[in-house]
Amino acid sequence: MNLNNPVVVWLGAIAVTVLFFYGLDHIIMSMQGLPLNMNLTPAQ
Amino acid sequence: MMKSRELPAGEINKMIRVSSISGPSSSTAKGRDIRFAGSRFGWHKLPWKKLSLHVGLVAILMLAIPLFVAISEPGSTPVLASSDWSGVTQAVAAEAVTPAATPAATTDTAAGDAASKELIPAPQPEAKDYPNIGVSSRSVVWIVAQLHLYFGAFVLAVPIFVLLIEWIGVKTGDSRYEAMAHEFMKISATAYAITSLLGGTLAFALFLLYPDFMGYMMRVFGSQTLVYAALFFSESIVVYLYYYSWDALRYGNAKWAHLTLGLLVNVVGLTLMVMSNAWATFMMAPSGVNEVGAVTGNIWQILKGPLWNALNLHRFIANIAFGGAVVGAYAAYRFLSSKTPEEKAHYDWMGYTANFIAILSFLPLPFAGYYLMAEVYAYSQTMGITAMGGILAWLFIVQAVLIGAILLAGNYYLWSGMSRTEGSERYQGYIKYIAFVLVTSFLVWITPHTLILSPAEIRLLGGANHHILGVFGIMPAKNIAVNLMLIFTFLSFQLFRRADKVAVVSWERAGNALMVTIYAVAVFNVVFAGVYYGYFTNTLYKVGSSVMQVASTLTVIISGIILDTYLYKGARILPSHWGKVTNRSQYALFALPVAFTWLMALMGYVRSSVRTHWHVNNIMRDNSPDNFIPAIGYAGNMMTIVTILFIAMVLFVFWVSTLSEKKQLPPESSGQEVGQ
Amino acid sequence: MILLRVLGFSLLLTLFFTLVANLLPQVEGDAPKATKVDLSSLTPEKYAAIGDTIFHGKGTCTLCHNERGRAPNIAVLNLADETKKALADANYQGNATDIESYIHESMLKPSAYVVPGFGKKGAPNVSPMPTISKPPIALSAIEINAVIAYLQAKDGNDITVPLPSADAAPAVADNSGGSGDAPAIAATAEEALNKYGCTACHTILDSEADTGPNLKKVGPTLSEEFIRKSIIYPNADITKGYEADIMPDDFAEQMNVKELEMIVKFIRAGGKK
Numbered sequence: 002m003n004l005n006n007p008v009v010v011w012l013g014a015i016a017v018t019v020l021f022f023y024g025l026d027h028i029i030m031s032m033q034g035l036p037l038n039m040n041l042t043p044a045q
Numbered sequence: 046m047m048k049s050r051e052l053p054a055g056e057i058n059k060m061i062r063v064s065s066i067s068g069p070s071s072s073t074a075k076g077r078d079i080r081f082a083g084s085r086f087g088w089h090k091l092p093w094k095k096l097s098l099h100v101g102l103v104a105i106l107m108l109a110i111p112l113f114v115a116i117s118e119p120g121s122t123p124v125l126a127s128s129d130w131s132g133v134t135q136a137v138a139a140e141a142v143t144p145a146a147t148p149a150a151t152t153d154t155a156a157g158d159a160a161s162k163e164l165i166p167a168p169q170p171e172a173k174d175y176p177n178i179g180v181s182s183r184s185v186v187w188i189v190a191q192l193h194l195y196f197g198a199f200v201l202a203v204p205i206f207v208l209l210i211e212w213i214g215v216k217t218g219d220s221r222y223e224a225m226a227h228e229f230m231k232i233s234a235t236a237y238a239i240t241s242l243l244g245g246t247l248a249f250a251l252f253l254l255y256p257d258f259m260g261y262m263m264r265v266f267g268s269q270t271l272v273y274a275a276l277f278f279s280e281s282i283v284v285y286l287y288y289y290s291w292d293a294l295r296y297g298n299a300k301w302a303h304l305t306l307g308l309l310v311n312v313v314g315l316t317l318m319v320m321s322n323a324w325a326t327f328m329m330a331p332s333g334v335n336e337v338g339a340v341t342g343n344i345w346q347i348l349k350g351p352l353w354n355a356l357n358l359h360r361f362i363a364n365i366a367f368g369g370a371v372v373g374a375y376a377a378y379r380f381l382s383s384k385t386p387e388e389k390a391h392y393d394w395m396g397y398t399a400n401f402i403a404i405l406s407f408l409p410l411p412f413a414g415y416y417l418m419a420e421v422y423a424y425s426q427t428m429g430i431t432a433m434g435g436i437l438a439w440l441f442i443v444q445a446v447l448i449g450a451i452l453l454a455g456n457y458y459l460w461s462g463m464s465r466t467e468g469s470e471r472y473q474g475y476i477k478y479i480a481f482v483l484v485t486s487f488l489v490w491i492t493p494h495t496l497i498l499s500p501a502e503i504r505l506l507g508g509a510n511h512h513i514l515g516v517f518g519i520m521p522a523k524n525i526a527v528n529l530m531l532i533f534t535f536l537s538f539q540l541f542r543r544a545d546k547v548a549v550v551s552w553e554r555a556g557n558a559l560m561v562t563i564y565a566v567a568v569f570n571v572v573f574a575g576v577y578y579g580y581f582t583n584t585l586y587k588v589g590s591s592v593m594q595v596a597s598t599l600t601v602i603i604s605g606i607i608l609d610t611y612l613y614k615g616a617r618i619l620p621s622h623w624g625k626v627t628n629r630s631q632y633a634l635f636a637l638p639v640a641f642t643w644l645m646a647l648m649g650y651v652r653s654s655v656r657t658h659w660h661v662n663n664i665m666r667d668n669s670p671d672n673f674i675p676a677i678g679y680a681g682n683m684m685t686i687v688t689i690l691f692i693a694m695v696l697f698v699f700w701v702s703t704l705s706e707k708k709q710l711p712p713e714s715s716g717q718e719v720g721q
Numbered sequence: 722m723i724l725l726r727v728l729g730f731s732l733l734l735t736l737f738f739t740l741v742a743n744l745l746p747q748v749e750g751d752a753p754k755a756t757k758v759d760l761s762s763l764t765p766e767k768y769a770a771i772g773d774t775i776f777h778g779k780g781t782c783t784l785c786h787n788e789r790g791r792a793p794n795i796a797v798l799n800l801a802d803e804t805k806k807a808l809a810d811a812n813y814q815g816n817a818t819d820i821e822s823y824i825h826e827s828m829l830k831p832s833a834y835v836v837p838g839f840g841k842k843g844a845p846n847v848s849p850m851p852t853i854s855k856p857p858i859a860l861s862a863i864e865i866n867a868v869i870a871y872l873q874a875k876d877g878n879d880i881t882v883p884l885p886s887a888d889a890a891p892a893v894a895d896n897s898g899g900s901g902d903a904p905a906i907a908a909t910a911e912e913a914l915n916k917y918g919c920t921a922c923h924t925i926l927d928s929e930a931d932t933g934p935n936l937k938k939v940g941p942t943l944s945e946e947f948i949r950k951s952i953i954y955p956n957a958d959i960t961k962g963y964e965a966d967i968m969p970d971d972f973a974e975q976m977n978v979k980e981l982e983m984i985v986k987f988i989r990a991g992g993k994k
Binding site: 007010011013017018019021022025026029030032033035042043045 | 583592597
């Protein structure tokens with residue numbers, strides 16, 4: 002993982018962040034009893 | 046003596062740390078430690094630091110554990126949302142309310158002792174039973190109560206951040222924090238007497254003008270009121286001790302004792318607040334009583350109503366924001382009247398700190414407010430709809446105007462403050478984009494949904510709502526707007542904090558990339574959650590998505606704070622000049638408390654009005670001549686009156702605080718007779 | 722000088738907020754008017770009369786309990802017989818023992834026993850009736866007893882509910898007949914929907930009722946004209962799977978034009994708040 006290559010850095014940051022927020026969305030909605038599908042549509 | 050205006054905090058820290066005030070004494074006379082001069086009995090040998098910490102902890106436990114018990118104690122069932130046949134309800138005498146005859150409507154009340162206690166229902170005074178002193182009783186109580194709440198909020202909030210600042214002063218060894226904490230506490234201690242006076246006046250006004258209601262409240266809350274009074278005694282003691290011992294308990298272990306006193310001030314203050322909050326929430330959502338108001342539960346069940354903790358949280362955070370805003374006005378005023386550059390620097394920095402406290406604690410406030418509203422809805426749909434969908438709905442548009450003013454003022458102050466540092470030029474370009482987002486979000490937030498239109502206007506408009514703007518009038522749009530405003534306000538913060546630093550860590554690029562993507566994805570998430578779940582799914586998901594948005598905003602704030610802490614470890618500090626800020630920017634520091642004050646009054650108007658024609662919801666009907674919800678124009682005028690009064694009283698407090706610094710010089714004696 | 726400038730600025734800002742408040746529509750929220758009921762002379766008959774007013778008014782009972790078949794037509798049925806039948810039913814699992822307790826149980830726990838044929842679609846043992854003591858109907862214990870008194874008295878059965886005591890003679894709020902509980906015109910679509918009891922049969926706002934079509938779903942697919950017509954002439958077009966002659970057909974007389982328009986727009990927008 003070459004941290005000096007800006008492309009790698011940015012792609013990595015985007016990947017990590019998107020994954021984090023995606024997971025956050027799922028957790029927050031499930032916590033409230035409102036599960037989501039993988040594409041974030043309501044599962045109910 | 047260092048000129049603090051020339052050196053940023055970092056540099057000063059490095060210099061003062063050498064002669065740390067909390068380290069072993071190095072500047073003492075030979076041999077004997079003069080800090081403990083006179084302590085013949087070996088008091089100094091006791092581990093005071095540890096002791097005071099332990100005493101503090103015990104104090105917290107003693108007061109916090111009962112509170113915690115109250116929180117975890119299963120609450121009693123709130124009284125049913127009742128009807129307009131309340132009068133008939135109230136007519137039921139005690140003997141009818143035995144467990145056998147009580148309809149199963151009231152579910153699990155702590156009815157175990159209901160049969161054994163004498164059950165006295167709430168009184169039902171008629172219009173003629175209310176004392177009349179020639180002016181609207183409600184206006185009198187409104188003004189006195191609101192002023193008391195202002196001052197109460199202030200004197201409870203200031204010790205919170207004073208303690209924190211004092212502690213920072215100890216940790217960093219920077220005496221500027223010490224001085225600021227002391228100065229803030231002076232204002233608070235001066236305001237304390239006024240708070241008590243207003244409280245006494247309020248009590249008199251309530252007993253005079255609403256004797257039946259107060260008689261009932263005293264019956265319900267019983268000896269809790271005496272506990273409240275006793276706590277006030279304790280608060281007075283600790284406040285005066287904390288303030289007046291400031292220089293006496295200045296260094297070393299004594300300082301820790303002083304900090305403990307500060308902790309006690311806060312613990313007692315917090316307890317005072319939650320106790321009085323219970324009176325307000327009981328009026329809105331009574332608990333521990335049956336449907337005619339007879340006390341059936343214990344004091345904990347009465348205290349721990351459905352709205353109590355939500356209100357506690359909301360007021361706790363709001364108090365801090367309010368306190369910060371008011372001391373910010375103090376700092377701004379002193380800045381504008383400073384004569385020397387040192388004074389200017391000192392008060393500039395104080396103003397910045399106050400704004401920091403106010404805005405940072407303001408950021409989570411909408412969430413606490415939302416939680417409170419959610420609890421109101423959960424308790425009574427009718428009450429919730431009255432507040433936000435019914436007659437009081439326009440109020441929340443006014444609230445949007447006020448919060449917009451607060452955020453704009455806070456942001457403007459931060460942007461102005463960028464001029465203090467040379468390093469800020471890198472970031473000044475972003476300001477216009479932040480401003481754009483703030484203003485656009487603000488406009489969305491104030492867009493109303495239901496317009497009161499004449500038939501001709503409806504025809505012109507093509508319906509009751511505008512076909513484009515109407516879509517912005519509902520909660521999903523407003524949630525997006527609020528969250529974006531908060532995220533971008535935090536961005537202003539972050540840029541300001543970064544303005545005087547240059548990072549030196551090796552992973553700076555990656556860290557910044559991460560920060561940028563967090564902002565971008567969070568903004569996208571907020572908008573996505575609001576638009577998709579708000580407009581294209583059912584109600585449950587729509588409401589639930591607001592939590593998603595909150596989480597995104599909080600993620601930005603928390604990750605921003607953490608990342609910056611690590612990113613800027615050992616950073617190169619660029620010169621910044623405290624005191625080098627425009628006079629105009631200080632007016633932002635006046636706008637903040639004015640807007641906050643008016644906003645508090647507005648929210649008080651909502652809180653009282655959701656009770657509609659009840660003194661105690663569904664239990665004790667309001668039959669006074671003032672039992673209607675006043676129109677918002679009238680309410681606005683009342684709010685302006687209390688705001689002006691508060692400004693006048695606070696100016697008095699500021700003036701008195703500065704008065705104690707003045708020393709009149711003795712008249713000249715140059716061989717002449719001393720003149721009169 | 723600084724003091725004056727600061728005060729002036731603060732005052733101007735405060736006055737700006739005051740101006741905003743005064744520019745908005747000014748509405749006062751009046752307390753419900755009180756009419757005195759002489760409780761010292763409250764007889765069981767008078768109590769039953771009060772119950773009658775509630776049954777046909779605030780309680781919104783007649784929305785479903787009528788001849789159209791949505792719910793047992795208890796206005797004409799003799800409740801003594803109905804109670805006997807229900808209690809004798811092998812399926813009865815409630816705790817009632819007589820007319821009073823049976824009616825009481827029906828209002829507070831509707832699903833404790835569902836008269837055969839009146840259950841929810843697909844769930845015959847679940848009652849579509851809302852809990853009367855909870856919002857939006859939210860009758861108090863005294864009102865519930867009044868209704869029970871009415872239901873007992875109308876068939877000549879004995880009134881067994883306790884009367885509210887005559888000790889105090891407070892003012893009692895007046896409930897004008899009709900399905901509205903607010904004397905004023907509803908200010909928002911949500912208020913109007915609650916006022917006219919739409920949530921009793923339709924999935925809209927926070928209701929999941931399915932006596933009538935799910936308004937949240939169908940709203941965006943229909944034209945405003947169609948929605949308006951469906952409210953004014955409910956039987957003109959019955960959605961497949963639903964029954965005719967259930968929805969009240971007198972909304973045109975009861976609703977204010979503004980309320981109707983608000984409701985139509987709201988439903989068209991999908992019924993989202």
